[in-house]
Amino acid sequence: MALAVIGSGFGRTGTKSLKEALETLGMAPCHHMHEIVTHPEQVAHWQAVAAGKPVNWNDVFAGYTSQVDWPGAHVWRELSVAFPSAKVVHTERDPDAWWNSYSKTIGKLMLNYKNIPLPPHISAMLDAWGKMVGDTVFSGKALDRDTCIAAYKHNNQRVRDTIPADRLLVFNVAEGWEPLCRFLGVAVPSTAFPHHNLRADFWDVLGGEPA
Numbered sequence: 001m002a003l004a005v006i007g008s009g010f011g012r013t014g015t016k017s018l019k020e021a022l023e024t025l026g027m028a029p030c031h032h033m034h035e036i037v038t039h040p041e042q043v044a045h046w047q048a049v050a051a052g053k054p055v056n057w058n059d060v061f062a063g064y065t066s067q068v069d070w071p072g073a074h075v076w077r078e079l080s081v082a083f084p085s086a087k088v089v090h091t092e093r094d095p096d097a098w099w100n101s102y103s104k105t106i107g108k109l110m111l112n113y114k115n116i117p118l119p120p121h122i123s124a125m126l127d128a129w130g131k132m133v134g135d136t137v138f139s140g141k142a143l144d145r146d147t148c149i150a151a152y153k154h155n156n157q158r159v160r161d162t163i164p165a166d167r168l169l170v171f172n173v174a175e176g177w178e179p180l181c182r183f184l185g186v187a188v189p190s191t192a193f194p195h196h197n198l199r200a201d202f203w204d205v206l207g208g209e210p211a
Contacts, residue, residue, distance in 0.1 A: 003061055003083040005030075005184070007068030008076035008159045009091030010152055012101040014173030015069035018091055020194040021177070022066045025186050031067040033125075040121035046071050047124065050131040057082040071125075074132050077162060087184065088168045090159045095149050107143045110134055 005027055007015060019030040029035070036042045045060045049071070057079060061067060068091070072079065080088060092098075109116075113126045134142040137155070141147040159168070169183040176193040 002058070003064065003067055003079065003086045005066035005068075006072075006076055006079045006083065006086045006088045007066070007091065008073055008088055008155075008163075009068070009171075010073060010098065010102070010155060011070045011106055012098055013091035013093050015073070015091055016196040017173045017194050018068050018089065018171070018180075019066075020196060021173075021180060022068070024189055024191065024194070025181070025184060027066040027184075029064055029066075031061055031064045031072055032069040033071065034069075035064075036071075036125050037122060040119075043121050043125050043128065046128045046132070049075065050128040070133060071129060074137070076159065080163060080167075088159070088163045089180070089183070090156070090163075090168060090170045091173060092156055092170060093172060093174075095152055098152055099145055099149050102148065103143060103145070107148070110142050 005022055007018060009015060011033065015032060016034070019032045019034075022028070022030045036046075042060075045055055048055050057075075061072075067073075067079065068089070076088065080086065110126065110130060113123065118126075130142070134140065137151050138144070138148055139151075160170070169179065171180060171183075173193070173195065177188045181188045
């Protein structure tokens with residue numbers, strides 16, 4: 001099974017909503033960081049990526065039809081080459097709104113996770129994320145507003161500059177089904193577009209927000 005959809009947007013850009021939307025449209029299962037929570041065996045793939053070792057992307061995403069969110073979003077360019085028939089959906093939101101969400105969730109988690117009693121595989125995945133994204137994308141400043149917003153904007157522009165327009169949808173989940181379904185060539189469902197992953201949802205998965 002090859003990926004049919006690649007999600008290139010940073011976490012906290014509506015990726016959990018997009019995951020459910022793609023699954024509703026028949027592109028299930030969709031890979032997302034939440035998948036790693038329930039599939040500890042996946043961590044080894046991302047430890048290899050973080051260490052700069054080669055991986056087989058078909059093995060990494062075996063059984064998945066689509067992918068959104070980190071860690072997959074970190075390697076969107078590699079995935080676009082490995083799966084040349086896949087379409088790319090790039091989720092975006094206002095940079096300040098993204099920072100406000102990211103800093104209170106992923107950013108705060110990265111600052112505190114070593115002091116939180118997490119399952120070992122989740123701690124290991126966060127270690128890998130820190131090397132891949134925290135150190136590389138955010139230059140070791142994963143809670144510096146200016147650094148993170150600059151990296152966010154850079155990624156948005158890099159996707160636009162790299163992926164051909166006919167293969168790319170720049171998407172805000174607030175737009176709902178129409179642009180997504182038109183891009184993917186599928187019918188609009190009768191159900192409401194999903195909206196998930198509020199701040200409380202994020203921390204509930206990890207046993208609660210640290211003080």
